[in-house]
Amino acid sequence: MFEREESELAESKKIMKDLSISDDRSDQAILRGIQQAKAEKKKKRVQLPIKTFTAACILGLSFITSVNVSEPVAYYMSNVPGMGKIVDFVRYDKGLLAAVENNYIQKVDSSVNNKGIEFTLNSIIHDEKSLIIFYEYQSDEEDVVITPESFQLLNEKGEVLPYHIVGEYWNDNPDSLLEIRVPLKEGDNLPNELILSTQFSKDKKLLDGVWEIPFTLDKGKIVGKKVYNVDKTLEIEGQQLTIKDVTMYPSQTAVHVYYHSQNSKKIFGINDLHLIDEKGETWNTSVIETTQINENETIIYLQSNYFTNPKELYLRFNSIRALDKEELNVEVDPIKKKILKAPKDGKLTDVEIEQGEMSIKLDTNPNQFKSAIFRHAIGADGNVISKDEPYGISYSYVDDYVLYSVPFPSEATDLGPVKLELLDYPASISAEANVKIK
Numbered sequence: 001m002f003e004r005e006e007s008e009l010a011e012s013k014k015i016m017k018d019l020s021i022s023d024d025r026s027d028q029a030i031l032r033g034i035q036q037a038k039a040e041k042k043k044k045r046v047q048l049p050i051k052t053f054t055a056a057c058i059l060g061l062s063f064i065t066s067v068n069v070s071e072p073v074a075y076y077m078s079n080v081p082g083m084g085k086i087v088d089f090v091r092y093d094k095g096l097l098a099a100v101e102n103n104y105i106q107k108v109d110s111s112v113n114n115k116g117i118e119f120t121l122n123s124i125i126h127d128e129k130s131l132i133i134f135y136e137y138q139s140d141e142e143d144v145v146i147t148p149e150s151f152q153l154l155n156e157k158g159e160v161l162p163y164h165i166v167g168e169y170w171n172d173n174p175d176s177l178l179e180i181r182v183p184l185k186e187g188d189n190l191p192n193e194l195i196l197s198t199q200f201s202k203d204k205k206l207l208d209g210v211w212e213i214p215f216t217l218d219k220g221k222i223v224g225k226k227v228y229n230v231d232k233t234l235e236i237e238g239q240q241l242t243i244k245d246v247t248m249y250p251s252q253t254a255v256h257v258y259y260h261s262q263n264s265k266k267i268f269g270i271n272d273l274h275l276i277d278e279k280g281e282t283w284n285t286s287v288i289e290t291t292q293i294n295e296n297e298t299i300i301y302l303q304s305n306y307f308t309n310p311k312e313l314y315l316r317f318n319s320i321r322a323l324d325k326e327e328l329n330v331e332v333d334p335i336k337k338k339i340l341k342a343p344k345d346g347k348l349t350d351v352e353i354e355q356g357e358m359s360i361k362l363d364t365n366p367n368q369f370k371s372a373i374f375r376h377a378i379g380a381d382g383n384v385i386s387k388d389e390p391y392g393i394s395y396s397y398v399d400d401y402v403l404y405s406v407p408f409p410s411e412a413t414d415l416g417p418v419k420l421e422l423l424d425y426p427a428s429i430s431a432e433a434n435v436k437i438k
Contacts, residue, residue: 094283122134149200278311321425331420332360372424
């Protein structure tokens with residue numbers, strides 16, 4: 001009755017020998033995964049036979065399917081020694097979870113302790129597009145705010161490498177991981193021997209010393225990218241955009257989009273962009289920021305489906321963000337605290353200037369939109385105000401609005417009306433688009 005499942009279980013044990021776990025532990029972990037999955041399904045009042053859960057748990061070791069089916073697999077992997085934190089951390093990014101399941105991850109588990117702060121490099125994922133670093137930190141002191149500052153990547157000689165590191169720098173749970181990424185360009189070749197360096201601050205005061213962890217890249221794990229040339233042009237209410245190509249890496253999927261220069265509207269981006277296969281399996285937009293190639297071209301990053309091999313794959317979205325080009329410049333009177341020119345929908349309101357900042361309120365649902373919409377203010381003379389902080393934009397939000405703050409020294413109010421060019425805006429055009437990738 002269960003011959004096929006037993007065969008699959010035996011095969012999964014063979015695969016998992018590389019992860020150094022015993023057969024007994026494999027059986028126990030799989031059973032715990034099955035039991036947890038059954039418990040979750042009972043909460044939803046759905047009952048499935050144990051055969052279904054067993055097959056889903058085992059077969060999912062090689063390829064990710066849906067979030068629900070992957071839960072037993074994620075639970076199983078979390079019981080593999082040293083893998084628990086990683087699985088818990090990436091379980092909602094299906095691409096990274098698939099990378100972990102396919103052993104496309106390098107464990108480091110190296111720590112350094114200085115001034116009572118332990119800094120740990122847990123593991124890394126490295127491909128042609130990025131170096132993803134999972135780390136954590138703990139402090140001996142309680143009731144103090146400890147945060148890492150200014151991550152740097154060094155070569156084995158201690159020389160700083162010219163890479164910009166992005167990601168998470170603060171965590172209120174000392175037992176969980178954080179993620180930072182080193183974006184890589186075409187042709188970048190990182191040294192085999194590297195050092196991750198950072199400093200820490202305590203209650204916003206920078207501490208002396210550095211925390212450095214050397215590690216080695218296992219370049220034998222790197223697999224080549226998959227490139228799909230699409231070159232498909234879509235027209236949405238008279239506005240044209242072209243999906244040029246889609247490139248898949250283990251860490252992410254890059255969608256290259258061109259917005260036609262002759263459009264009457266400025267297209268800021270695409271909403272709900274995702275990959276979907278012939279079975280309805282989806283890979284959503286990731287948290288990685290969009291890369292602007294030039295005024296009309298951009299790269300949008302999605303979760304990766306590198307480790308799956310669907311028969312068919314599509315790129316879908318339901319709307320684009322676009323605004324008439326004549327509405328892109330916002331004009332503000334800083335003395336009267338009044339908006340003189342803005343998009344006609346009236347979503348920009350309430351100007352305030354205090355403590356070296358100009359704040360503008362945007363009436364929108366922050367659960368649907370909270371992107372940066374300004375870069376800096378431009379004076380009546382055409383010069384950027386506060387040149388030393390051209391990217392010092394911050395924002396906060398509540399239930400029904402987002403408050404943007406732009407560096408704006410008090411003396412700038414004497415310059416007369418100022419302009420702010422819109423980089424993004426929550427004005428959408430509905431469109432059901434379905435582009436075949438393979």
